Amino acid sequence: MRGDGVVKVRDQRRAALLESLGELLQESDLDSINIADISRRAGVTRSAFYFYFESKHLAVAALMEQVYDGAMLATERFADPDLSPAERVRGMVTTLFDTVEEHTHLFRAMLDARGQSPAVREMWDSDRQSFVGLVADLVRTERAAGRAPDGPDPDALAAMLLELNDRALGRLTLGTLDRDALTEAVVSIWVRSIFATDPATDLETA
Incomplete structure (x- = not known):
């Protein structure tokens, strides 16, 4: 019982x-x-x-855990086969952007932490990489069902599209691009990359 009490106190301190x-x-920047x-x-x-964190940068990374549910929900929106490709991608992008705007202060701090701490940058890259397999499997499923044409290697394609999302979230957080314009650009690239014919093939046969 005493051990449970110590753990509870530690959890409370970490949460505080x-x-x-x-x-x-x-109230302020990182x-x-x-x-x-x-x-x-x-x-x-x-x-x-x-005792809990080696640096404030790693504390920011821990704080970001609360917004990861938004990323998972975005992936689920993309996986909904009852929607059109554009609706699915738009649902994913909208969910991601809503999450960023709800926690802008956290994303801005995370951008700073990622730029200053190699450990945080590695964690960020690892988290993004964890979604590559999910997106790649969805691409394979779409191709197998005939809803998407053959194209680049699914894992490579997923990695590049998630890199795009990463950059888009940064732009949105810093306010360097209008949200509507950014949404349309990201949706267009995802839809064309997965559901349209391969641009490289089109150029070769033109």
């Missing part, structure tokens, strides 16, 4: 630190926040912070 960081990120700020607001010591 993440909540503190989330609140601070809504570079302006230090470990003392996070610990003080959470009501714990600096040493307690380092």
Whole structure:
């Protein structure tokens, strides 16, 4: 019983630190926040912070876990066979963009953390890679069902399309492109890449 109590306290402290960081990120950018700020607001010591996280950058990565459900939901939207290709892709992109706009402060902090911490960058790349197999399998399913033509290697195609999503999320977070224009561009590239004929083949036969 005593051990369970210790674990519960540790979980509460970790949650308090993440909540503190989330609140601070809504008030300021990551570079302006230090470990003392996070610990003080959470009501714990600096040493307690380092018990859970090696750096504020890794704490941001942990905080991002709460938005991963949005990424999974986006994949589910793409997999719905009852919708047209454009509707499926648009549903995926809309869900992703809604998630970003709901947590803009977190995505902005994650962009900063990814640029400053090799460990966070590796985690981000690994998380994106974890979706490659899902998207590639969906592409194979569409081709086998005759809903999509043969084309590039599904794994390579999925990796490139997810890279596109990555860049699009960054653009949306930083506000460098209008959301509607960005949505139309991303939807068009996904639909053409998966469901249209291979552009390379078209050029060869033109």
